[in-house]
Amino acid sequence: MATTKRTTKSPPPQPAAEPAPCKxxxxxxxxxxxxxxxxxxRPVGKQDGFCLNCFGTGTDPDS
Structure with missing residues (x-):
């Protein structure tokens, strides 16, 4: 009898988890x-500013 080569299947790759949004x-x-x-x-209005927590990326740097 000829010997057969047995291989184990590797698990399918997990989808990448989406990063959490910056709070x-x-x-x-x-x-x-x-x-x-x-x-x-006195306050007269609002202006858009750069988020200093995530530096404009929109993702939470702690996750």
Missing amino acids: PCNGTGSVAITVRVGRKH
Whole structure:
């Protein structure tokens, strides 16, 4: 009798897990910053700013 070669199947590759969205910017990469003007620094509106937690990527750096 001839010997047969037996191999084991490797498990199928797991799909890559999606990174969690950044909490301060909700995954957008930008946050609203209040604009203040005048001597009393009264708020007049909001301006889009760069998210300093994720540096604009939108993904949580801790995950």
